[in-house]
Ligand code: SF4
């Protein structure tokens with residue numbers, strides 16, 4: 091049988107926010123949603139993307155000379171300016187750039203190639219109850235490859251976590267059942283119209299898959315809520331998400347305060363940042379909402395570096 095090829099855009103070792111303990115996080119390319127606050131916008135189109143890092147650029151002009159499609163204009167003052175409508179994502183500019191200021195994201199790898207990186211930190215997983223986390227993008231868009239990777243990790247005694255939007259067919263989702271120790275399951279809004287309009291998500295599909303994950307006997311499900319000003323950062327929206335979690339059988343919720351860490355990537359990809367001007371949230375601002383969830387019977391965490399005190 092041919093080994094599945096995985097389309098990924100990054101592997102991060104020593105992650106501490108993607109599940110229990112110290113983890114290696116593998117980021118799969120491609121996403122069915124288009125959340126305007128996404129901190130991994132390079133994943134959204136599911137293909138290689140050209141990124142330009144202005145701060146690293148020495149204005150040497152090599153990329154301009156190398157582009158076979160006339161997609162780069164150049165002057166020593168402005169440096170390279172990319173016309174994305176002409177770019178064929180061939181990578182010639184990135185290959186000649188000596189400063190790593192032009193970079194193609196996204197690559198194809200085998201399960202074994204990923205595992206070669208993952209097993210390097212086995213010692214840390216054992217000490218911290220960590221393991222591998224598959225994130226994205228949406229891992230279940232590559233459900234065969236995802237299942238093969240999770241099985242390979244399990245066979246080596248490495249625990250598994252998957253971060254998912256849940257916005258995939260039930261059939262694709264089933265390929266991961268029985269292979270995941272910790273589910274990090276995103277639930278962004280409980281109003282199907284708002285969810286659809288802002289992210290393109292299908293709430294009934296998401297809830298159906300959340301219930302599938304929650305029926306798993308030997309795994310933990312953490313419902314993760316990115317809390318976004320202007321979208322769900324209000325009592326009505328968050329209470330709706332808490333209710334939906336409880337109705338689906340969930341008990342554990344992790345609130346993720348909005349941050350702007352991915353903002354610079356939009357400029358590097360030549361895209362507009364839709365949340366321009368919006369400040370990140372302090373986790374203290376979420377405490378009153380967490381307290382509401384606690385009173386409703388949920389176990390609420392607020393992710394972040396500082397401990398949050400959640401009052402009753
Ligand atoms: S990726 Fe290819 S087509 Fe696009 S700007 Fe670079 S050299 Fe030109």
Ligand code: SF4
Nearest residue numbers: 147148150151153187
């Ligand atoms: S080759 Fe690299 S450093 Fe030179 S102008 Fe292009 S992006 Fe900048």
